[in-house]
Amino acid sequence: MPLPWLVGSLYAVAMDRVSELLLLAPPGARQLGQWVVGINIGLHFTSAVTSEVASHAFLIVGMAFASLLAGFVGAAAQVRCRLAGGPTAFFAAMPGGASEMANLPDQRMASVDRVAAAHAVRVMLVVLIVPLVLTVTNTHGTKLAPIETSEFLWQRLALMAAASLAGVGAFTLLCLPNALLLGTLSAVASLGIGGNPLSALPDWLGAAGQLLIGVSLGCRFGPDFLHKAPAFLAGIAVLGLGFLASTTMLAFLLTHVTHLIFPDLLLSFAPGGIAEMSLTATHFHLAVPLVVAAHVVRLAILTLLAPAAFRIFSRWRRTADRPDHS
Numbered sequence: 001m002p003l004p005w006l007v008g009s010l011y012a013v014a015m016d017r018v019s020e021l022l023l024l025a026p027p028g029a030r031q032l033g034q035w036v037v038g039i040n041i042g043l044h045f046t047s048a049v050t051s052e053v054a055s056h057a058f059l060i061v062g063m064a065f066a067s068l069l070a071g072f073v074g075a076a077a078q079v080r081c082r083l084a085g086g087p088t089a090f091f092a093a094m095p096g097g098a099s100e101m102a103n104l105p106d107q108r109m110a111s112v113d114r115v116a117a118a119h120a121v122r123v124m125l126v127v128l129i130v131p132l133v134l135t136v137t138n139t140h141g142t143k144l145a146p147i148e149t150s151e152f153l154w155q156r157l158a159l160m161a162a163a164s165l166a167g168v169g170a171f172t173l174l175c176l177p178n179a180l181l182l183g184t185l186s187a188v189a190s191l192g193i194g195g196n197p198l199s200a201l202p203d204w205l206g207a208a209g210q211l212l213i214g215v216s217l218g219c220r221f222g223p224d225f226l227h228k229a230p231a232f233l234a235g236i237a238v239l240g241l242g243f244l245a246s247t248t249m250l251a252f253l254l255t256h257v258t259h260l261i262f263p264d265l266l267l268s269f270a271p272g273g274i275a276e277m278s279l280t281a282t283h284f285h286l287a288v289p290l291v292v293a294a295h296v297v298r299l300a301i302l303t304l305l306a307p308a309a310f311r312i313f314s315r316w317r318r319t320a321d322r323p324d325h326s
Contacts, residue, residue, distance in 0.1 A: 001131075001132070002135045003210065003283055005214065006127065007127055009210075009211050009215050011128070013214070013221075014124065016218075017223065017225075025212075025215050025218075030213060031180050033208075033210070033212030033213035033216065034180040034209075036201070036208065037275050037278065038180065038185040039164055040206050040209065041282065042188025042189040043192065043200065044289050046193060050189075053293050056290065059258065060268070060294050060297050063294050063297070064297050064298040066250070067271070067298050068302060068306075068309060071095055071302070074089075074093030074243065075094075075313060078093060078235060081235060083235040087109045087110035088114050090310050093239065096299050114232060120217070121236050122236065122240040122272075125237065125240050126277075127272060129244065130266065131284075134263060140286075152200050152202055160188050163190070167186050167187025167190075168184055169183070171186070177300075178274065182274070182296065213275055213276075213279075243271050247269035247270060250269060251266045263286050264291070267291045268294035273295075274295040274296065
């Protein structure tokens with residue numbers, strides 16, 4: 001199975017939690033895992049790779065707006081099927097970060113528990129299905145994938161760690177989302193783009209980062225998870241699969257109008273989390289910087305535009321629910 005440290009730990013812990021075993025993630029598990037993964041992902045960025053990714057800026061922004069539209073359609077489908085109220089349906093359907101969607105000011109009347117559960121189900125499905133499909137199809141890398149450094153050196157790792165902490169601090173001060181992952185990634189990528197010699201991460205450290213993220217994701221599930229709102233969760237699973245199918249079809253169509261290969265576009269479009277999809281790209285030696293850029297831009301656009309989009313969605317609902325007296 002692909003990504004055994006991430007996928008195996010996620011499903012094992014989730015099933016145990018649903019089976020009423022009181023498992024708890026170690027304090028700071030997700031944060032430490034994100035820090036390790038951020039360093040590992042940042043190693044894929046060089047000046048040449050960054051220029052290549054920048055040439056796809058229009059496509060990356062288009063992906064983000066397509067995700068916004070897909071979330072709007074998914075929310076409308078939930079409301080039509082009476083699976084959830086408007087606010088809960090909208091923020092549960094938006095394929096952004098779970099924490100960002102759960103904390104937006106306009107979402108005060110939504111069920112935060114259901115929104116978090118919806119994002120957990122979506123990520124869980126994507127993390128299982130996408131790597132499995134890439135394994136079955138024997139997918140491997142492109143010209144954007146190689147890491148230039150393969151040597152492990154403690155002194156260079158210390159420099160990377162110090163820079164990453166500075167990046168996390170800067171992201172935190174600026175109140176930017178996902179500071180641990182994106183702040184670390186940005187700092188290490190900046191060192192690589194600047195031509196500074198870096199150190200590879202030992203395999204055991206990369207595996208530990210995946211394990212910590214998998215455990216923390218699995219702990220989002222609880223004994224009452226399947227009994228809380230079974231119809232809502234089933235609807236979310238169907239919508240998640242539909243979203244994945246539509247993004248897969250779009251990625252396939254775009255291979256005919258770009259020079260990018262299908263697996264790169266699939267991971268860039270896939271409605272998973274930044275860390276999970278970036279790890280998948282790393283595992284299969286795919287275009288990690290492109291995948292990271294696509295998911296970061298999507299997260300930024302959804303976080304910034306979701307409140308305005310929610311107001312449009314609310315007006316649409318009021319118009320749709322208004323009786324026709326003509």
